[in-house]
Structure formats: structure tokens, C-alpha cells
Amino acid sequence: MTKTLYDKLWDAHVVRVNEDGSNLVYVDRHLVHEVTSPQAFEGLRLAGRQPWRRETVLAVPDHNVPTIDRHLPVADPASRLQLQTLDDNCAHFGLTQFKLHDIRQGVVHVIGPEQGAILPGMTVVCGDSHTSTHGAFAALAFGVGSSEVEQVLATQCLVMRKSRSMRIAVEGRLGSGVAAKDLILAVIARIGAAGGAGQVIEFAGEAIRELSMEGRMTVCNMAIEAGARSGLIAVDDKTIAYVQNRPFAPKGALMEQAIAAWRELHSDLGARFDNAVELDAAQIEPQASWGTSPDTAVPVTASVPDPEQEENPVKAESMRAALRYMGLAAGTPIQEIGLDKVFIGSCTNGRIEDLRAAAAIVRGRKVAATISQALVVPGSGLVKQQAEAEGLHRVFREAGFEWRDPGCSMCLAMNADRLAPGERCASTSNRNFEGRQGQGGRTHLVSPATAAAAAIAGRFVDVRQWL
Amino acid sequence: MHPFTQARGIVVPIDRANVDTDAIIPKQYLKSIRRSGFGPNLFDDWRYLDPGDPSMDHGKRRGNPDFALNQERYRAASILLARENFGCGSSREHAVWALVDYGVRVVIAPSFADIFLNNTVNNGLLAVVLDAALIERLFAEVRQTPGYALTVDLEAQLITTPTGEIPFALEEHRRHRLLNGLDDIDMTLLHTGAIQQYEQSRKLSAPWLF
Numbered sequence: 283m284t285k286t287l288y289d290k291l292w293d294a295h296v297v298r299v300n301e302d303g304s305n306l307v308y309v310d311r312h313l314v315h316e317v318t319s320p321q322a323f324e325g326l327r328l329a330g331r332q333p334w335r336r337e338t339v340l341a342v343p344d345h346n347v348p349t350i351d352r353h354l355p356v357a358d359p360a361s362r363l364q365l366q367t368l369d370d371n372c373a374h375f376g377l378t379q380f381k382l383h384d385i386r387q388g389v390v391h392v393i394g395p396e397q398g399a400i401l402p403g404m405t406v407v408c409g410d411s412h413t414s415t416h417g418a419f420a421a422l423a424f425g426v427g428s429s430e431v432e433q434v435l436a437t438q439c440l441v442m443r444k445s446r447s448m449r450i451a452v453e454g455r456l457g458s459g460v461a462a463k464d465l466i467l468a469v470i471a472r473i474g475a476a477g478g479a480g481q482v483i484e485f486a487g488e489a490i491r492e493l494s495m496e497g498r499m500t501v502c503n504m505a506i507e508a509g510a511r512s513g514l515i516a517v518d519d520k521t522i523a524y525v526q527n528r529p530f531a532p533k534g535a536l537m538e539q540a541i542a543a544w545r546e547l548h549s550d551l552g553a554r555f556d557n558a559v560e561l562d563a564a565q566i567e568p569q570a571s572w573g574t575s576p577d578t579a580v581p582v583t584a585s586v587p588d589p590e591q592e593e594n595p596v597k598a599e600s601m602r603a604a605l606r607y608m609g610l611a612a613g614t615p616i617q618e619i620g621l622d623k624v625f626i627g628s629c630t631n632g633r634i635e636d637l638r639a640a641a642a643i644v645r646g647r648k649v650a651a652t653i654s655q656a657l658v659v660p661g662s663g664l665v666k667q668q669a670e671a672e673g674l675h676r677v678f679r680e681a682g683f684e685w686r687d688p689g690c691s692m693c694l695a696m697n698a699d700r701l702a703p704g705e706r707c708a709s710t711s712n713r714n715f716e717g718r719q720g721q722g723g724r725t726h727l728v729s730p731a732t733a734a735a736a737a738i739a740g741r742f743v744d745v746r747q748w749l
Numbered sequence: 750m751h752p753f754t755q756a757r758g759i760v761v762p763i764d765r766a767n768v769d770t771d772a773i774i775p776k777q778y779l780k781s782i783r784r785s786g787f788g789p790n791l792f793d794d795w796r797y798l799d800p801g802d803p804s805m806d807h808g809k810r811r812g813n814p815d816f817a818l819n820q821e822r823y824r825a826a827s828i829l830l831a832r833e834n835f836g837c838g839s840s841r842e843h844a845v846w847a848l849v850d851y852g853v854r855v856v857i858a859p860s861f862a863d864i865f866l867n868n869t870v871n872n873g874l875l876a877v878v879l880d881a882a883l884i885e886r887l888f889a890e891v892r893q894t895p896g897y898a899l900t901v902d903l904e905a906q907l908i909t910t911p912t913g914e915i916p917f918a919l920e921e922h923r924r925h926r927l928l929n930g931l932d933d934i935d936m937t938l939l940h941t942g943a944i945q946q947y948e949q950s951r952k953l954s955a956p957w958l959f
């Protein structure tokens with residue numbers, strides 16, 4: 283029988299089928315961070331339980347860490363307590379943690395792959411929705427709530443129903459200056475913020491195969507913004523080359539055996555999907571979102587759409603609400619939208635290739651006088667180290683960017699990095715929800731190159747003209 | 750967890766599509782390491798006119814009179830009527846904790862985000878999916894009728910409105926767990942043997958994972 287990649291991953295992890303039709307699904311890797319884990323550990327302690335397989339857990343503080351003055355104690359007492367709680371829980375239960383001052387610390391979805399802790403064929407969970415990132419390795423990866431974090435700690439399993447499957451094929455090649463981020467923003471605009479609900483999306487086609495592993499992670503990272511349970515991409519030579527020789531990856535004969543198994547991790551020819559969508563990569567332009575949902579991206583060459591042209595009344599009303607919140611008028615060309623802040627970082631676009639793409643635009647230029655803050659926040663300590671070895675930090679600093687320590691930072695603004703009410707930001711993160719980057723803040727989602735160019739110009743520009 | 754069998758309550762309309770978990774409970778409240786106390790900050794950015802932080806006395810903040818939860822007719826509401834893709838965005842269970850802490854027992858919408866849906870079951874909150882036309886009708890009825898209340902019966906899978914009855918469907922494993930207030934961990938630990946057996950065979954087929 284022909285199987286999809288999702289079928290193969292699912293079948294390999296079903297421990298048992300329960301009487302009510304749900305399944306017990308085994309988890310191979312459990313990523314943990316400080317914000318969604320305290321309640322889970324507390325539950326474990328109250329029940330007097332121990333982790334089922336502690337070596338599957340990798341913990342790191344990221345959401346709530348300062349990105350500046352790390353030599354000082356964390357200023358905010360609530361944040362300090364949350365970080366301390368993670369330290370205490372990891373020590374108490376004997377779990378591996380990359381602590382705040384470890385060079386390997388960073389955003390949970392950046393450090394997992396970087397360490398080779400995410401392998402093809404694994405099931406991966408984390409109390410964080412962007413766990414979908416790891417689908418780039420043909421790993422079945424999905425976000426869970428804190429109760430499920432506790433469940434996985436206690437039993438190594440989750441109770442689940444199989445999702446439906448969707449294949450999104452992006453055929454042809456992306457134009458120069460068009461990034462993985464533009465591709466996924468265009469996909470989400472096409473299928474909608476709930477277009478992938480109840481489904482696991484496999485991304486396929488020439489444009490996906492042409493992406494680097496980092497680009498593929500950007501794509502899978504945002505599968506959740508289309509409402510999907512997970513994103514997936516088949517294993518190829520790039521996947522294996524990326525994993526090889528990383529600290530947590532298998533070595534020697536074991537690696538050879540693993541590679542042979544990983545080669546099977548693709549959908550069989552003729553495998554059936556519940557849904558299929560096709561996009562032409564050549565038609566995708568650099569994107570920017572204008573609204574308060576990630577499915578509102580349009581080409582930077584376009585204008586803010588008009589709710590009066592929308593036939594669906596519920597949709598028209600949410601467009602009006604989004605325009606009010608964003609302080610935008612219908613019909614405004616995207617390139618006439620001026621900005622206050624720029625954020626380059628996050629688990630979507632905080633990897634070394636993202637920083638290189640941004641630095642290539644910034645080199646020899648200056649951040650516009652109208653931009654009050656331009657932040658570069660590397661996704662991990664190792665990304666930061668690599669960028670510094672390449673001199674990228676100097677490129678950013680000379681242009682007027684701030685060069686920070688790794689963490690989620692202004693992606694969700696739990697720490698001190700945030701927008702003030704009414705401030706407008708070009709951001710390489712993944713969510714433009716109301717208040718996401720600070721209460722009353724206005725977020726436009728873009729690629730690293732577009733964010734960099736926006737910082738220089740003080741407004742959106744078509745980065746293809748800057749190459 | 751308390752079993753959920755039936756709930757009766759006033760309905761409050763939250764008339765927006767894609768209500769995300771950042772809107773349900775903003776990030777500044779996620780610094781708490783507890784499961785309770787999030788109710789006063791449910792929909793914080795929409796509910797209050799002044800910006801909030803965890804150190805405040807929320808009773809003293811200025812409510813936004815335009816937001817439904819602040820309107821007299823909806824004050825006692827325990828059933829939320831919502832639009833498509835409710836609970837999208839982050840996995841934060843804090844969103845469900847905030848709803849439950851506020852006193853919400855049922856959310857009715859045309860669709861829910863997957864992770865949110867799992868979180869509801871783990872906290873005894875009932876999420877009911879109805880098709881868009883029915884939701885539209887409920888929105889109209891709620892607006893026309895002050896004090897509009899529903900009875901939601903999970904056993905019978907039936908909603909009783911002032912004008913009639915609406916049947917609803919729920920996946921059996923969710924319904925079973927809600928009705929019995931069952932905990933996934935206890936249920937899973939009944940199958941310790943199966944998990945160990947799985948691990949043994951997996952060690953042979955994929956030894957690099959161990």
C-alpha cells in the first residue's frame with residue numbers, strides 16, 4: 283500500500299489503539315522551555331511521578347530571557363522566578379538544560395536542530411506551537427499545552443487522533459530576492475489562517491527541494507499559522523548532510539543504519555492526500571502582511587486591500603477591525619507605509635542564513651533616522667558566535683542596529699523588548715496578532731532581507747531592486 | 750478534573766474570527782508559574798482601556814464599555830459564542846485556564862484551533878463545533894434577546910435554546926473524558942506494558958533513538 287510521509291511517521295509511533303478510537307502515540311524528543319513547563323513539573327511533583335525517559339528531554343530558557351546585560355541578575359522578579367523554576371525543575375528531575383549562560387542557549391526551535399537533537403523520523407513535541415519547525419527534518423513535530431507536557435514527561439506518550447493530510451506543492455523556482463519566508467507567507471495568504479486546521483501539511487515541489495534546511499525550517503515553522511497540526515518535508519541529501527556530525531546525532535555504524543532508514547522518509551509515488559494545493563514559485567514576490575492575522579500578506583508591490591471589495595461580511599468586518607488596529611487606510615501602497623522599529627530574529631528567521639541575508643542588504647548603509655530601534659537577535663548563542671566570526675555584528679552595528687543576546691525577544695515581547703502603543707514594526711517573526719509585540723503595537727511580517735531594507739529606507743521597499 | 754455533564758448559562762458573543770490565544774491572555778501574564786488566577790486578565794487588551802501588567806489590582810482598571818464581557822447583560826455569562834478558528838496561535842494552556850478561571854464552561858464556534866481544542870479537554874471546558882449558519886443564527890438570537898441562555902447537555906449532545914434544540918457532535922474520546930473527568934495520564938499509565946513493549950521493539954528497529 284502506498285503511504286504518505288505522515289502515514290509512515292504515524293504508523294511507526296502508534297503504541298496502541300484505544301477503545302474509543304484514539305491512539306497512544308510515542309514521543310521521541312521533548313523540548314522544554316520556561317513558560318509552559320512550570321505547571322507541568324508541578325503536576326508531576328504533586329503526583330509523585332518521575333519522567334519516563336529523561337534523556338529525551340532537552341530544556342532551554344528562551345521566551346522570557348533578557349537579550350541585554352546578561353551579566354546582571356534578571357531585573358524582572360516574575361521572569362527571574364520563572365527562569366529559576368526551570369533550573370530547579372531540571373536539576374530536580376535530572377534533565378539536560380542549556381542554561382542562560384551556555385553558548386548553546388537560544389530559541390528552543392533553533393537549538394534543537396542545531397544540536398542534532400532533532401532527527402528524521404522522530405516524533406517531537408514542545409509546549410510551544412512553533413514546534414512544527416522540526417517537520418523540516420521529516421520529523422512529526424507539534425506543539426502541545428502544559429497538561430500534555432506533563433503527560434509526555436510522565437508517560438512518553440500522547441493520546442491523539444490522526445489528522446487529515448494536505449500536500450502543498452510549490453513548483454518552479456523562486457525569483458532572486460524572494461525568500462523562504464515570502465514563500466510561506468504567500469502559502470498562508472492563499473489557504474488562510476485556518477486552511478490547514480485538523481491537517482498535517484507536507485510541503486513538496488521543486489521550490490521546497492531547492493530550499494536550504496534553514497529555509498525549510500522557516501516554512502515548517504509557519505505551518506501552524508495556517509492552522510496545521512504539523513508541517514513536513516521529505517528527507518533528501520540536504521537533510522542528512524545537515525544532521526551529520528552534530529553533537530546529538532548518531533555516529534559511525536549507527537549513523538549509517540539510521541541514514542538507510544531515513545531514506546524511506548518520503549511520500550510514496552501515488553500516495554493519497556485528503557487535500558492538495560499547488561503554487562507557482564515564479565509568481566511569488568517579496569511579501570509583507572498588512573493585518574492582524576498571518577494570512578494577510580500581500581506582495582510589497584501591492585496595496586492594502588479594501589474591505590468594501592470583500593463579499594463575505596464576517597471577513598469584511600475583520601478586515602475593517604484589522605485596518606483600524608493597524609492604523610492603515612485601504613488602498614495605501616505597501617511601500618508608502620513608514621516604520622518605527624525593525625526586529626530581525628525569532629525561531630522563524632533567527633538563523634545564520636537569515637542574518638547573512640539581512641547583513642547583505644545592510645552592508646555600508648545606515649538605518650533611517652525615523653527608525654527609533656532596529657534589533658538583531660540571533661536565534662542562539664552559536665548563531666551569534668558564527669555571525670561574529672563572519673563580522674556580521676559589525677555590519678549591523680555600523681548601520682545602527684543593536685546586536686543582542688539570543689532569545690525570543692520582540693517576537694512575543696515577554697521581556698523588555700517590545701513595541702509601544704501605536705508603534706509600527708517590520709518583523710521577521712511569525713505572528714502579527716494584536717498586541718503580539720507589545721500592547722497596541724503594529725506588526726508587519728516580512729523576510730529578513732525585506733526587514734533589513736525597511737530599516738534602511740524607513741519604509742517598505744521591494745528588496746529585489748536593492749540586489 | 751471535574752466531570753462535565755451539563756451546563757446552563759447566559760451567552761456572550763465574541764464576534765470576531767481568528768480570536769488568538771494572545772488576545773485571550775496576553776503574554777505579560779504568562780510569567781506566572783501557576784495554573785490559576787488568570788480570570789481577571791481574560792481578553793485583557795480588549796476588556797480594559799488602560800494597559801495591564803500582573804502587579805495591578807485589576808478591579809481598579811478602567812473597563813472598555815464596548816467589550817461584550819463588560820456589558821451588564823453579559824456579566825454573568827458562562828457560555829462563549831465565537832467565530833471560526835477560535836484559540837488559534839500559541840499553545841499556551843493559560844488561555845484555557847483564563848477562560849475556566851473566569852467562569853466559562855462552554856465555547857461554541859464554527860471551528861477551533863487544534864492545540865486549543867486539546868487544552869480544553871484537559872481542563873474540563875467543553876468546546877462545541879456548530880456549522881456556520883447555526884452560529885449566525887445564534888449570534889442574531891443572542892443580540893435580540895437580553896438574558897439569552899442555553900443549556901448544553903453533553904450526555905445527550907444537545908443544546909437547548911429558547912426556541913428549540915440543536916444537536917451537536919463530539920469525538921468519542923473527548924466526550925468520554927469530559928463526561929468522566931478523566932485524566933490522560935492515569936489512563937495512559939494503565940498501558941505501561943504496551944509502552945515498554947513498544948520501546949523494546951523500537952530499540953531494535955531504530956536503535957539510534959535510544
Ligand code: SF4
Nearest residue numbers: 412628629690693694
Ligand atoms: S521566537 Fe517567537 S514564535 Fe518562536 S518560540 Fe520564541 S516566542 Fe515562540
